[in-house]
Amino acid sequence: MKQGKRALPYFWLLPSYTIIFILIVFPVLYNMYISTYDWSLIKQTKTFIGLSNYLYFLKNPQLWESLIITIKWVGADVGLSFFVGLGLALILNKKFYGREFFTALMFIPWMIPGVVTALLWRWMFQTDIGMINIILKELHITSSKIDWLSEFPLFCVVVGDAWRTFPFWTVMTLAGLKSIPSEEIEAAQLDGANKIDIFRHITLPHLKPILVTAGILVTIWTTNYFDMIYVMTRGGPINRTRTISLLIYQIGFNYYRFGQAAALAFIDSIIMIAAILLYLSFLRKD
Amino acid sequence: MKVLMKRLLIGRLFRNIFFYLFLCVISFFILSPFLWGVLTSLKPKEEIFHVPPLLPSHITLENYFQVFSVGGFTSYFKNSIIVVSIATIITVGCACLAAYSFSRYKFRGRGTLFVTILITQLLPMASILIPLFLFWNTLGMLNTYLVLIITYVGFTSPLAIWLLKSYFDAIPIELEESAIIDGCSSIGAFLRIVIPLSAPGIGAVTIYVFIAAWQEFLFALTFISDSSLRTLPIGLNVFIQQHGIDWGGLMAGATISTMPVMIFFVILRRTFIGGITRGAIKG
Numbered sequence: 001m002k003q004g005k006r007a008l009p010y011f012w013l014l015p016s017y018t019i020i021f022i023l024i025v026f027p028v029l030y031n032m033y034i035s036t037y038d039w040s041l042i043k044q045t046k047t048f049i050g051l052s053n054y055l056y057f058l059k060n061p062q063l064w065e066s067l068i069i070t071i072k073w074v075g076a077d078v079g080l081s082f083f084v085g086l087g088l089a090l091i092l093n094k095k096f097y098g099r100e101f102f103t104a105l106m107f108i109p110w111m112i113p114g115v116v117t118a119l120l121w122r123w124m125f126q127t128d129i130g131m132i133n134i135i136l137k138e139l140h141i142t143s144s145k146i147d148w149l150s151e152f153p154l155f156c157v158v159v160g161d162a163w164r165t166f167p168f169w170t171v172m173t174l175a176g177l178k179s180i181p182s183e184e185i186e187a188a189q190l191d192g193a194n195k196i197d198i199f200r201h202i203t204l205p206h207l208k209p210i211l212v213t214a215g216i217l218v219t220i221w222t223t224n225y226f227d228m229i230y231v232m233t234r235g236g237p238i239n240r241t242r243t244i245s246l247l248i249y250q251i252g253f254n255y256y257r258f259g260q261a262a263a264l265a266f267i268d269s270i271i272m273i274a275a276i277l278l279y280l281s282f283l284r285k286d
Numbered sequence: 287m288k289v290l291m292k293r294l295l296i297g298r299l300f301r302n303i304f305f306y307l308f309l310c311v312i313s314f315f316i317l318s319p320f321l322w323g324v325l326t327s328l329k330p331k332e333e334i335f336h337v338p339p340l341l342p343s344h345i346t347l348e349n350y351f352q353v354f355s356v357g358g359f360t361s362y363f364k365n366s367i368i369v370v371s372i373a374t375i376i377t378v379g380c381a382c383l384a385a386y387s388f389s390r391y392k393f394r395g396r397g398t399l400f401v402t403i404l405i406t407q408l409l410p411m412a413s414i415l416i417p418l419f420l421f422w423n424t425l426g427m428l429n430t431y432l433v434l435i436i437t438y439v440g441f442t443s444p445l446a447i448w449l450l451k452s453y454f455d456a457i458p459i460e461l462e463e464s465a466i467i468d469g470c471s472s473i474g475a476f477l478r479i480v481i482p483l484s485a486p487g488i489g490a491v492t493i494y495v496f497i498a499a500w501q502e503f504l505f506a507l508t509f510i511s512d513s514s515l516r517t518l519p520i521g522l523n524v525f526i527q528q529h530g531i532d533w534g535g536l537m538a539g540a541t542i543s544t545m546p547v548m549i550f551f552v553i554l555r556r557t558f559i560g561g562i563t564r565g566a567i568k569g
Contacts, residue, residue: 012383033417227504
Protein backbone atom coordinates (compact mmCIF):
# COMPACT_ATOMS: atom_id res chain seq x y z
CA MET A 1 0.00 0.00 0.00
CA LYS A 2 1.43 3.32 -0.96
CA GLN A 3 1.29 6.37 1.22
CA GLY A 4 2.12 8.97 -1.36
CA LYS A 5 1.38 12.67 -1.43
CA ARG A 6 -2.00 13.22 0.14
CA ALA A 7 -3.80 14.61 -2.87
CA LEU A 8 -2.50 12.13 -5.41
CA PRO A 9 -4.97 9.26 -4.99
CA TYR A 10 -7.90 11.63 -5.35
CA PHE A 11 -6.37 12.97 -8.51
CA TRP A 12 -6.41 9.55 -10.12
CA LEU A 13 -10.08 9.22 -9.25
CA LEU A 14 -11.11 12.56 -10.60
CA PRO A 15 -11.85 11.78 -14.26
CA SER A 16 -14.03 8.73 -13.64
CA TYR A 17 -15.77 10.08 -10.60
CA THR A 18 -16.58 13.45 -12.12
CA ILE A 19 -18.51 11.71 -14.84
CA ILE A 20 -20.11 9.25 -12.46
CA PHE A 21 -21.18 12.13 -10.30
CA ILE A 22 -22.75 14.01 -13.20
CA LEU A 23 -24.32 10.89 -14.62
CA ILE A 24 -25.59 9.21 -11.51
CA VAL A 25 -25.34 11.04 -8.23
CA PHE A 26 -26.63 14.35 -9.49
CA PRO A 27 -29.57 12.86 -11.45
CA VAL A 28 -30.75 10.86 -8.46
CA LEU A 29 -30.91 14.00 -6.37
CA TYR A 30 -32.42 16.03 -9.18
CA ASN A 31 -34.98 13.28 -9.69
CA MET A 32 -36.14 13.64 -6.10
CA TYR A 33 -36.52 17.35 -6.69
CA ILE A 34 -38.53 16.88 -9.89
CA SER A 35 -40.83 14.40 -8.22
CA THR A 36 -42.15 17.07 -5.90
CA TYR A 37 -43.44 19.14 -8.78
CA ASP A 38 -46.44 18.94 -11.02
CA TRP A 39 -44.33 19.30 -14.12
CA SER A 40 -45.89 18.54 -17.42
CA LEU A 41 -44.63 19.50 -20.83
CA ILE A 42 -48.13 19.63 -22.23
CA LYS A 43 -49.50 21.95 -19.59
CA GLN A 44 -46.26 23.96 -19.67
CA THR A 45 -46.46 24.42 -15.93
CA LYS A 46 -44.23 23.60 -13.03
CA THR A 47 -45.85 23.90 -9.63
CA PHE A 48 -44.64 22.60 -6.33
CA ILE A 49 -46.97 19.96 -4.93
CA GLY A 50 -44.84 18.19 -2.37
CA LEU A 51 -45.59 14.52 -2.08
CA SER A 52 -48.82 14.54 -4.12
CA ASN A 53 -47.27 12.58 -6.94
CA TYR A 54 -46.39 9.79 -4.54
CA LEU A 55 -49.87 9.69 -3.09
CA TYR A 56 -51.26 9.59 -6.60
CA PHE A 57 -49.36 6.44 -7.37
CA LEU A 58 -50.02 4.67 -4.13
CA LYS A 59 -53.72 4.99 -4.87
CA ASN A 60 -53.35 4.28 -8.55
CA PRO A 61 -54.00 0.72 -9.79
CA GLN A 62 -51.54 1.33 -12.66
CA LEU A 63 -48.63 1.11 -10.27
CA TRP A 64 -49.82 -2.06 -8.58
CA GLU A 65 -50.63 -3.81 -11.83
CA SER A 66 -47.21 -2.87 -13.09
CA LEU A 67 -45.60 -4.22 -9.94
CA ILE A 68 -47.34 -7.54 -10.30
CA ILE A 69 -46.31 -7.82 -13.92
CA THR A 70 -42.75 -6.91 -12.96
CA ILE A 71 -42.66 -9.60 -10.28
CA LYS A 72 -43.96 -12.21 -12.70
CA TRP A 73 -41.45 -11.09 -15.31
CA VAL A 74 -38.48 -11.25 -12.97
CA GLY A 75 -39.52 -14.49 -11.31
CA ALA A 76 -40.11 -16.36 -14.54
CA ASP A 77 -37.05 -14.97 -16.29
CA VAL A 78 -34.60 -15.59 -13.46
CA GLY A 79 -36.08 -19.00 -12.77
CA LEU A 80 -36.04 -20.23 -16.35
CA SER A 81 -32.57 -18.90 -17.14
CA PHE A 82 -31.27 -20.35 -13.87
CA PHE A 83 -32.39 -23.89 -14.60
CA VAL A 84 -31.24 -23.85 -18.19
CA GLY A 85 -27.93 -22.27 -17.26
CA LEU A 86 -27.31 -24.66 -14.39
CA GLY A 87 -28.21 -27.68 -16.47
CA LEU A 88 -25.83 -26.67 -19.25
CA ALA A 89 -23.08 -25.98 -16.76
CA LEU A 90 -23.38 -29.50 -15.39
CA ILE A 91 -23.12 -30.90 -18.88
CA LEU A 92 -20.16 -28.73 -19.79
CA ASN A 93 -18.36 -29.54 -16.58
CA LYS A 94 -17.15 -32.90 -17.74
CA LYS A 95 -13.94 -32.84 -19.68
CA PHE A 96 -14.39 -33.65 -23.32
CA TYR A 97 -12.83 -32.76 -26.62
CA GLY A 98 -14.30 -29.53 -28.01
CA ARG A 99 -15.52 -28.38 -24.62
CA GLU A 100 -14.10 -24.87 -25.03
CA PHE A 101 -15.77 -24.54 -28.38
CA PHE A 102 -19.19 -25.49 -27.05
CA THR A 103 -18.80 -23.25 -24.02
CA ALA A 104 -18.01 -20.33 -26.28
CA LEU A 105 -21.05 -21.22 -28.39
CA MET A 106 -23.26 -20.96 -25.33
CA PHE A 107 -22.09 -17.41 -24.93
CA ILE A 108 -23.59 -16.22 -28.18
CA PRO A 109 -27.06 -15.40 -26.84
CA TRP A 110 -25.45 -13.09 -24.31
CA MET A 111 -23.37 -11.33 -26.94
CA ILE A 112 -26.25 -10.39 -29.12
CA PRO A 113 -27.56 -6.86 -28.55
CA GLY A 114 -30.80 -6.85 -26.57
CA VAL A 115 -32.68 -5.14 -29.37
CA VAL A 116 -31.61 -7.82 -31.82
CA THR A 117 -32.65 -10.59 -29.43
CA ALA A 118 -36.05 -8.99 -29.07
CA LEU A 119 -36.45 -8.86 -32.84
CA LEU A 120 -35.19 -12.40 -33.36
CA TRP A 121 -37.69 -13.77 -30.88
CA ARG A 122 -40.45 -11.60 -32.25
CA TRP A 123 -39.69 -13.29 -35.54
CA MET A 124 -39.67 -16.72 -33.90
CA PHE A 125 -43.06 -16.13 -32.29
CA GLN A 126 -44.57 -14.61 -35.40
CA THR A 127 -48.03 -15.99 -36.05
CA ASP A 128 -47.92 -16.99 -39.70
CA ILE A 129 -44.40 -18.11 -40.36
CA GLY A 130 -42.63 -17.92 -37.05
CA MET A 131 -40.40 -20.86 -36.27
CA ILE A 132 -42.32 -21.82 -33.14
CA ASN A 133 -45.63 -22.20 -34.93
CA ILE A 134 -43.99 -24.02 -37.82
CA ILE A 135 -42.31 -26.54 -35.54
CA LEU A 136 -45.51 -27.08 -33.58
CA LYS A 137 -47.38 -27.66 -36.81
CA GLU A 138 -44.77 -30.07 -38.19
CA LEU A 139 -44.84 -32.06 -34.98
CA HIS A 140 -48.63 -32.06 -35.16
CA ILE A 141 -48.94 -30.63 -31.68
CA THR A 142 -51.32 -27.90 -32.75
CA SER A 143 -53.37 -27.45 -35.88
CA SER A 144 -54.06 -23.76 -35.65
CA LYS A 145 -51.56 -20.93 -35.56
CA ILE A 146 -51.11 -19.42 -32.14
CA ASP A 147 -50.77 -15.67 -31.95
CA TRP A 148 -48.13 -15.79 -29.26
CA LEU A 149 -47.45 -12.11 -28.96
CA SER A 150 -51.09 -11.20 -28.53
CA GLU A 151 -52.24 -14.04 -26.32
CA PHE A 152 -49.15 -14.89 -24.32
CA PRO A 153 -47.02 -11.75 -24.42
CA LEU A 154 -45.41 -12.23 -21.03
CA PHE A 155 -44.41 -15.75 -21.97
CA CYS A 156 -42.76 -14.46 -25.15
CA VAL A 157 -40.71 -11.77 -23.47
CA VAL A 158 -39.67 -14.11 -20.67
CA VAL A 159 -38.48 -16.78 -23.10
CA GLY A 160 -36.61 -14.20 -25.14
CA ASP A 161 -34.84 -12.75 -22.14
CA ALA A 162 -34.15 -16.09 -20.48
CA TRP A 163 -32.42 -17.10 -23.71
CA ARG A 164 -30.27 -14.05 -23.33
CA THR A 165 -29.58 -14.52 -19.65
CA PHE A 166 -28.81 -18.20 -19.21
CA PRO A 167 -25.16 -17.97 -20.43
CA PHE A 168 -24.38 -15.83 -17.43
CA TRP A 169 -25.65 -18.55 -15.09
CA THR A 170 -23.68 -21.15 -17.02
CA VAL A 171 -20.43 -19.25 -16.75
CA MET A 172 -20.89 -18.53 -13.08
CA THR A 173 -21.83 -22.10 -12.28
CA LEU A 174 -18.92 -23.51 -14.25
CA ALA A 175 -16.53 -21.28 -12.36
CA GLY A 176 -18.08 -22.47 -9.12
CA LEU A 177 -17.97 -26.11 -10.09
CA LYS A 178 -14.28 -25.84 -10.88
CA SER A 179 -13.59 -24.64 -7.37
CA ILE A 180 -15.06 -27.71 -5.69
CA PRO A 181 -12.20 -29.73 -4.26
CA SER A 182 -12.13 -33.09 -5.97
CA GLU A 183 -10.94 -34.82 -2.79
CA GLU A 184 -14.36 -34.26 -1.24
CA ILE A 185 -16.09 -35.86 -4.18
CA GLU A 186 -13.69 -38.78 -4.18
CA ALA A 187 -14.12 -39.30 -0.47
CA ALA A 188 -17.87 -39.29 -0.85
CA GLN A 189 -17.69 -41.76 -3.69
CA LEU A 190 -15.56 -44.06 -1.56
CA ASP A 191 -18.20 -43.84 1.12
CA GLY A 192 -20.73 -45.09 -1.41
CA ALA A 193 -22.57 -41.89 -2.31
CA ASN A 194 -24.35 -41.84 -5.65
CA LYS A 195 -24.49 -38.93 -8.09
CA ILE A 196 -27.62 -37.41 -6.61
CA ASP A 197 -26.21 -37.47 -3.09
CA ILE A 198 -23.00 -35.87 -4.24
CA PHE A 199 -24.93 -33.18 -6.01
CA ARG A 200 -27.14 -32.40 -3.03
CA HIS A 201 -24.58 -32.57 -0.26
CA ILE A 202 -21.36 -31.40 -1.86
CA THR A 203 -21.98 -29.58 -5.13
CA LEU A 204 -24.91 -27.42 -4.11
CA PRO A 205 -23.47 -26.15 -0.81
CA HIS A 206 -20.25 -25.20 -2.58
CA LEU A 207 -22.14 -23.50 -5.36
CA LYS A 208 -24.41 -21.56 -3.07
CA PRO A 209 -22.31 -18.38 -2.60
CA ILE A 210 -21.73 -18.01 -6.32
CA LEU A 211 -25.34 -18.71 -7.16
CA VAL A 212 -26.50 -16.17 -4.62
CA THR A 213 -24.23 -13.47 -6.03
CA ALA A 214 -25.23 -14.34 -9.57
CA GLY A 215 -28.86 -14.39 -8.52
CA ILE A 216 -28.73 -10.93 -7.05
CA LEU A 217 -27.02 -9.54 -10.13
CA VAL A 218 -29.46 -11.18 -12.54
CA THR A 219 -32.44 -10.05 -10.50
CA ILE A 220 -31.21 -6.47 -10.47
CA TRP A 221 -30.47 -6.48 -14.17
CA THR A 222 -33.78 -8.06 -15.10
CA THR A 223 -36.12 -6.04 -12.93
CA ASN A 224 -35.57 -2.81 -14.76
CA TYR A 225 -34.66 -4.19 -18.15
CA PHE A 226 -36.33 -2.06 -20.74
CA ASP A 227 -35.01 -2.98 -24.19
CA MET A 228 -36.44 -6.47 -24.59
CA ILE A 229 -40.00 -5.67 -23.63
CA TYR A 230 -40.14 -2.33 -25.40
CA VAL A 231 -38.97 -3.75 -28.71
CA MET A 232 -40.99 -6.95 -28.50
CA THR A 233 -44.34 -5.70 -27.28
CA ARG A 234 -43.98 -2.01 -26.34
CA GLY A 235 -45.52 -3.02 -23.00
CA GLY A 236 -48.68 -4.34 -24.56
CA PRO A 237 -50.99 -5.63 -25.67
CA ILE A 238 -53.26 -3.66 -23.37
CA ASN A 239 -50.34 -3.09 -21.02
CA ARG A 240 -50.04 -6.77 -20.21
CA THR A 241 -46.27 -6.59 -20.29
CA ARG A 242 -45.95 -3.12 -18.84
CA THR A 243 -43.32 -3.52 -16.16
CA ILE A 244 -42.30 -0.62 -13.97
CA SER A 245 -39.56 0.58 -16.27
CA LEU A 246 -41.97 0.63 -19.19
CA LEU A 247 -44.51 2.52 -17.11
CA ILE A 248 -41.97 5.16 -16.11
CA TYR A 249 -40.94 5.63 -19.71
CA GLN A 250 -44.53 5.90 -20.90
CA ILE A 251 -45.54 8.44 -18.30
CA GLY A 252 -42.43 10.49 -18.92
CA PHE A 253 -42.10 10.33 -22.68
CA ASN A 254 -45.50 9.42 -24.06
CA TYR A 255 -47.50 11.58 -21.69
CA TYR A 256 -44.70 14.00 -20.79
CA ARG A 257 -45.69 14.10 -17.13
CA PHE A 258 -42.20 14.49 -15.75
CA GLY A 259 -43.13 15.08 -12.14
CA GLN A 260 -45.13 11.89 -11.95
CA ALA A 261 -42.56 9.86 -13.82
CA ALA A 262 -39.83 11.09 -11.49
CA ALA A 263 -41.91 10.08 -8.46
CA LEU A 264 -42.48 6.65 -9.92
CA ALA A 265 -38.79 6.28 -10.65
CA PHE A 266 -37.99 7.05 -7.04
CA ILE A 267 -40.56 4.54 -5.81
CA ASP A 268 -38.96 2.02 -8.14
CA SER A 269 -35.50 2.61 -6.67
CA ILE A 270 -36.77 2.23 -3.13
CA ILE A 271 -38.50 -1.02 -4.01
CA MET A 272 -35.30 -2.31 -5.62
CA ILE A 273 -33.18 -1.54 -2.60
CA ALA A 274 -35.77 -2.97 -0.21
CA ALA A 275 -36.10 -6.14 -2.27
CA ILE A 276 -32.35 -6.68 -2.33
CA LEU A 277 -32.02 -6.17 1.40
CA LEU A 278 -34.88 -8.59 1.94
CA TYR A 279 -33.29 -11.12 -0.39
CA LEU A 280 -29.96 -10.87 1.41
CA SER A 281 -31.42 -11.22 4.88
CA PHE A 282 -33.50 -14.17 3.74
CA LEU A 283 -30.41 -15.97 2.60
CA ARG A 284 -28.34 -15.08 5.62
CA LYS A 285 -30.71 -17.16 7.69
CA ASP A 286 -29.00 -20.41 6.77
CA MET B 287 -12.31 -61.74 -21.80
CA LYS B 288 -11.56 -60.14 -25.12
CA VAL B 289 -15.26 -60.09 -25.95
CA LEU B 290 -15.98 -58.27 -22.69
CA MET B 291 -13.33 -55.65 -23.41
CA LYS B 292 -14.72 -55.17 -26.90
CA ARG B 293 -18.23 -54.71 -25.51
CA LEU B 294 -17.05 -52.12 -23.02
CA LEU B 295 -15.19 -50.16 -25.68
CA ILE B 296 -18.12 -50.22 -28.09
CA GLY B 297 -20.41 -49.15 -25.27
CA ARG B 298 -18.08 -46.26 -24.57
CA LEU B 299 -17.98 -45.29 -28.22
CA PHE B 300 -21.76 -45.26 -28.43
CA ARG B 301 -22.02 -43.16 -25.33
CA ASN B 302 -19.52 -40.67 -26.72
CA ILE B 303 -21.35 -40.42 -30.02
CA PHE B 304 -24.63 -40.05 -28.22
CA PHE B 305 -23.15 -37.34 -26.02
CA TYR B 306 -21.81 -35.32 -28.94
CA LEU B 307 -25.06 -35.71 -30.81
CA PHE B 308 -26.96 -34.52 -27.78
CA LEU B 309 -24.62 -31.56 -27.44
CA CYS B 310 -25.01 -30.66 -31.09
CA VAL B 311 -28.79 -30.79 -30.85
CA ILE B 312 -28.79 -28.57 -27.77
CA SER B 313 -26.38 -26.13 -29.39
CA PHE B 314 -28.52 -26.05 -32.46
CA PHE B 315 -31.65 -25.27 -30.47
CA ILE B 316 -29.89 -22.61 -28.49
CA LEU B 317 -28.50 -20.91 -31.55
CA SER B 318 -31.54 -21.42 -33.74
CA PRO B 319 -33.09 -17.97 -33.28
CA PHE B 320 -29.88 -16.35 -34.38
CA LEU B 321 -29.24 -18.80 -37.23
CA TRP B 322 -32.79 -18.42 -38.43
CA GLY B 323 -32.46 -14.65 -38.38
CA VAL B 324 -29.29 -14.73 -40.45
CA LEU B 325 -30.85 -17.20 -42.86
CA THR B 326 -33.88 -14.99 -43.28
CA SER B 327 -31.66 -12.03 -44.05
CA LEU B 328 -30.06 -13.97 -46.89
CA LYS B 329 -33.32 -14.97 -48.52
CA PRO B 330 -34.84 -13.15 -51.45
CA LYS B 331 -37.84 -11.20 -50.26
CA GLU B 332 -40.46 -13.25 -52.07
CA GLU B 333 -39.33 -16.42 -50.35
CA ILE B 334 -39.42 -15.15 -46.81
CA PHE B 335 -43.11 -15.73 -46.31
CA HIS B 336 -43.16 -19.08 -48.06
CA VAL B 337 -42.00 -21.40 -45.36
CA PRO B 338 -41.55 -24.44 -45.72
CA PRO B 339 -39.12 -24.65 -47.68
CA LEU B 340 -36.79 -23.46 -44.96
CA LEU B 341 -33.74 -22.89 -47.07
CA PRO B 342 -33.50 -20.18 -49.69
CA SER B 343 -33.26 -21.16 -53.33
CA HIS B 344 -30.27 -18.90 -53.64
CA ILE B 345 -28.41 -16.68 -51.22
CA THR B 346 -28.87 -13.02 -51.90
CA LEU B 347 -27.53 -9.88 -50.36
CA GLU B 348 -30.44 -7.75 -51.55
CA ASN B 349 -31.67 -7.19 -48.01
CA TYR B 350 -28.28 -5.91 -46.96
CA PHE B 351 -28.01 -3.58 -49.93
CA GLN B 352 -31.45 -2.23 -49.26
CA VAL B 353 -30.81 -1.65 -45.61
CA PHE B 354 -27.58 0.24 -46.25
CA SER B 355 -28.84 2.35 -49.12
CA VAL B 356 -32.45 3.19 -48.36
CA GLY B 357 -32.75 1.99 -44.78
CA GLY B 358 -30.24 4.48 -43.41
CA PHE B 359 -28.04 1.86 -41.83
CA THR B 360 -24.82 3.39 -43.08
CA SER B 361 -25.31 6.38 -40.87
CA TYR B 362 -26.60 4.28 -37.97
CA PHE B 363 -23.52 2.12 -38.16
CA LYS B 364 -21.21 5.11 -38.39
CA ASN B 365 -22.87 6.78 -35.42
CA SER B 366 -22.65 3.68 -33.28
CA ILE B 367 -18.99 3.10 -34.10
CA ILE B 368 -18.00 6.67 -33.34
CA VAL B 369 -19.93 7.02 -30.12
CA VAL B 370 -19.15 3.60 -28.69
CA SER B 371 -15.46 3.55 -29.60
CA ILE B 372 -14.79 6.95 -28.09
CA ALA B 373 -16.82 6.13 -25.00
CA THR B 374 -14.99 2.82 -24.53
CA ILE B 375 -11.55 4.39 -24.80
CA ILE B 376 -12.43 7.13 -22.33
CA THR B 377 -14.08 4.73 -19.89
CA VAL B 378 -11.25 2.21 -19.82
CA GLY B 379 -8.60 4.93 -19.62
CA CYS B 380 -10.22 6.75 -16.72
CA ALA B 381 -11.27 3.55 -15.00
CA CYS B 382 -7.68 2.27 -15.05
CA LEU B 383 -6.60 5.38 -13.20
CA ALA B 384 -9.40 5.14 -10.68
CA ALA B 385 -8.92 1.41 -10.15
CA TYR B 386 -5.20 1.93 -9.64
CA SER B 387 -5.91 4.47 -6.99
CA PHE B 388 -8.22 2.12 -5.12
CA SER B 389 -5.82 -0.72 -5.48
CA ARG B 390 -2.61 0.99 -4.42
CA TYR B 391 -3.44 3.92 -2.20
CA LYS B 392 -4.93 4.29 1.21
CA PHE B 393 -6.91 7.46 1.61
CA ARG B 394 -9.84 8.84 3.45
CA GLY B 395 -13.18 7.96 1.95
CA ARG B 396 -11.69 5.07 0.05
CA GLY B 397 -14.25 2.58 1.34
CA THR B 398 -17.20 4.90 0.88
CA LEU B 399 -16.29 5.88 -2.63
CA PHE B 400 -15.83 2.29 -3.61
CA VAL B 401 -19.17 1.28 -2.16
CA THR B 402 -20.75 4.06 -4.20
CA ILE B 403 -19.84 2.00 -7.22
CA LEU B 404 -21.90 -0.92 -6.02
CA ILE B 405 -24.82 1.32 -5.24
CA THR B 406 -24.81 2.76 -8.75
CA GLN B 407 -25.25 -0.75 -10.08
CA LEU B 408 -28.44 -1.12 -8.08
CA LEU B 409 -30.09 1.91 -9.57
CA PRO B 410 -32.68 1.49 -12.23
CA MET B 411 -31.76 3.43 -15.34
CA ALA B 412 -35.28 4.80 -15.43
CA SER B 413 -34.63 6.76 -12.27
CA ILE B 414 -31.90 8.83 -13.89
CA LEU B 415 -33.50 9.01 -17.31
CA ILE B 416 -35.85 11.87 -16.65
CA PRO B 417 -33.58 14.18 -14.70
CA LEU B 418 -30.81 13.63 -17.24
CA PHE B 419 -33.14 14.32 -20.12
CA LEU B 420 -34.26 17.59 -18.59
CA PHE B 421 -30.69 18.50 -17.68
CA TRP B 422 -29.26 17.89 -21.15
CA ASN B 423 -32.25 19.65 -22.66
CA THR B 424 -31.55 22.77 -20.62
CA LEU B 425 -27.95 22.71 -21.76
CA GLY B 426 -29.06 22.21 -25.35
CA MET B 427 -27.01 19.06 -25.57
CA LEU B 428 -29.67 16.69 -26.77
CA ASN B 429 -29.06 15.31 -30.24
CA THR B 430 -25.27 15.36 -30.06
CA TYR B 431 -22.60 12.68 -30.09
CA LEU B 432 -21.25 14.14 -26.87
CA VAL B 433 -24.36 13.48 -24.82
CA LEU B 434 -24.30 9.79 -25.64
CA ILE B 435 -20.56 9.50 -25.11
CA ILE B 436 -20.77 11.06 -21.67
CA THR B 437 -23.75 8.89 -20.80
CA TYR B 438 -22.05 5.70 -21.87
CA VAL B 439 -18.87 6.56 -20.00
CA GLY B 440 -20.98 7.27 -16.93
CA PHE B 441 -22.92 4.08 -16.83
CA THR B 442 -20.12 1.66 -17.71
CA SER B 443 -17.43 3.21 -15.51
CA PRO B 444 -18.55 1.80 -12.15
CA LEU B 445 -18.34 -1.83 -13.13
CA ALA B 446 -15.15 -1.19 -15.14
CA ILE B 447 -13.48 0.31 -12.07
CA TRP B 448 -14.61 -2.57 -9.90
CA LEU B 449 -13.33 -5.24 -12.28
CA LEU B 450 -10.05 -3.45 -12.99
CA LYS B 451 -9.33 -3.03 -9.31
CA SER B 452 -9.46 -6.78 -8.79
CA TYR B 453 -7.04 -7.32 -11.69
CA PHE B 454 -4.64 -4.72 -10.31
CA ASP B 455 -4.89 -6.24 -6.84
CA ALA B 456 -3.56 -9.46 -8.28
CA ILE B 457 -0.31 -7.83 -9.29
CA PRO B 458 2.22 -7.74 -6.44
CA ILE B 459 3.10 -4.22 -5.46
CA GLU B 460 6.73 -5.25 -4.94
CA LEU B 461 7.28 -5.08 -8.67
CA GLU B 462 6.42 -1.40 -8.78
CA GLU B 463 8.35 -0.73 -5.61
CA SER B 464 11.51 -2.22 -7.03
CA ALA B 465 11.02 -0.23 -10.22
CA ILE B 466 10.69 2.97 -8.21
CA ILE B 467 13.84 2.13 -6.29
CA ASP B 468 15.54 1.77 -9.64
CA GLY B 469 14.53 5.32 -10.48
CA CYS B 470 11.18 4.91 -12.16
CA SER B 471 8.41 7.41 -11.43
CA SER B 472 5.06 6.39 -9.94
CA ILE B 473 3.29 6.91 -13.20
CA GLY B 474 6.07 5.16 -15.05
CA ALA B 475 5.69 2.12 -12.82
CA PHE B 476 1.99 2.17 -13.50
CA LEU B 477 2.42 2.35 -17.25
CA ARG B 478 5.33 0.01 -17.65
CA ILE B 479 4.55 -2.68 -15.09
CA VAL B 480 0.96 -2.77 -14.00
CA ILE B 481 -0.67 -2.15 -17.35
CA PRO B 482 1.26 -4.75 -19.35
CA LEU B 483 0.79 -7.37 -16.65
CA SER B 484 -2.93 -6.84 -16.37
CA ALA B 485 -3.44 -6.65 -20.13
CA PRO B 486 -5.81 -9.67 -20.30
CA GLY B 487 -7.97 -8.15 -17.60
CA ILE B 488 -7.97 -4.77 -19.30
CA GLY B 489 -8.86 -6.53 -22.53
CA ALA B 490 -11.81 -8.27 -20.91
CA VAL B 491 -13.08 -5.03 -19.40
CA THR B 492 -12.71 -3.22 -22.74
CA ILE B 493 -14.82 -5.84 -24.47
CA TYR B 494 -17.41 -5.71 -21.74
CA VAL B 495 -17.66 -1.91 -21.92
CA PHE B 496 -17.86 -1.96 -25.71
CA ILE B 497 -20.62 -4.55 -25.75
CA ALA B 498 -22.62 -2.76 -23.08
CA ALA B 499 -22.41 0.58 -24.86
CA TRP B 500 -22.94 -0.92 -28.33
CA GLN B 501 -26.33 -2.32 -27.43
CA GLU B 502 -27.48 0.51 -25.19
CA PHE B 503 -31.01 1.42 -26.06
CA LEU B 504 -32.91 3.52 -23.53
CA PHE B 505 -30.69 6.58 -23.44
CA ALA B 506 -30.10 6.53 -27.17
CA LEU B 507 -33.85 6.36 -27.64
CA THR B 508 -34.55 9.27 -25.33
CA PHE B 509 -31.67 11.65 -25.98
CA ILE B 510 -31.53 11.45 -29.75
CA SER B 511 -34.47 12.35 -31.94
CA ASP B 512 -32.47 13.53 -34.96
CA SER B 513 -32.57 10.68 -37.44
CA SER B 514 -29.09 11.39 -38.76
CA LEU B 515 -27.58 10.75 -35.33
CA ARG B 516 -29.34 7.54 -34.45
CA THR B 517 -27.36 4.56 -33.27
CA LEU B 518 -27.93 1.03 -34.54
CA PRO B 519 -30.28 -0.20 -31.79
CA ILE B 520 -32.59 2.74 -32.37
CA GLY B 521 -32.22 2.39 -36.12
CA LEU B 522 -33.49 -1.15 -35.82
CA ASN B 523 -36.36 -0.08 -33.64
CA VAL B 524 -37.37 2.64 -36.07
CA PHE B 525 -37.03 0.34 -39.06
CA ILE B 526 -40.07 -1.59 -37.92
CA GLN B 527 -42.19 1.49 -37.96
CA GLN B 528 -40.89 2.90 -41.19
CA HIS B 529 -41.02 -0.08 -43.46
CA GLY B 530 -43.95 -2.02 -42.11
CA ILE B 531 -42.40 -5.26 -41.09
CA ASP B 532 -39.91 -6.04 -43.77
CA TRP B 533 -38.48 -9.07 -42.05
CA GLY B 534 -35.72 -9.61 -44.58
CA GLY B 535 -34.42 -6.09 -44.15
CA LEU B 536 -34.94 -6.23 -40.42
CA MET B 537 -32.93 -9.41 -40.06
CA ALA B 538 -30.19 -7.94 -42.25
CA GLY B 539 -30.08 -4.91 -39.96
CA ALA B 540 -30.04 -7.17 -36.93
CA THR B 541 -27.13 -9.21 -38.30
CA ILE B 542 -25.17 -6.06 -39.10
CA SER B 543 -25.75 -4.83 -35.56
CA THR B 544 -24.38 -8.04 -34.15
CA MET B 545 -21.30 -8.31 -36.35
CA PRO B 546 -18.82 -6.13 -34.45
CA VAL B 547 -19.63 -7.83 -31.19
CA MET B 548 -19.33 -11.25 -32.80
CA ILE B 549 -15.97 -10.41 -34.31
CA PHE B 550 -14.67 -9.12 -31.02
CA PHE B 551 -15.91 -12.23 -29.35
CA VAL B 552 -14.47 -14.71 -31.79
CA ILE B 553 -11.04 -13.13 -31.66
CA LEU B 554 -10.90 -12.53 -27.96
CA ARG B 555 -13.19 -15.15 -26.49
CA ARG B 556 -10.68 -16.76 -24.23
CA THR B 557 -9.70 -13.43 -22.76
CA PHE B 558 -13.29 -12.48 -22.28
CA ILE B 559 -14.65 -15.65 -20.68
CA GLY B 560 -11.63 -16.11 -18.47
CA GLY B 561 -11.57 -12.46 -17.56
CA ILE B 562 -15.17 -12.22 -16.52
CA THR B 563 -15.08 -15.30 -14.31
CA ARG B 564 -11.82 -14.37 -12.62
CA GLY B 565 -12.87 -10.84 -11.99
CA ALA B 566 -16.27 -11.83 -10.71
CA ILE B 567 -15.02 -14.48 -8.32
CA LYS B 568 -12.29 -12.30 -6.93
CA GLY B 569 -14.69 -9.41 -6.56
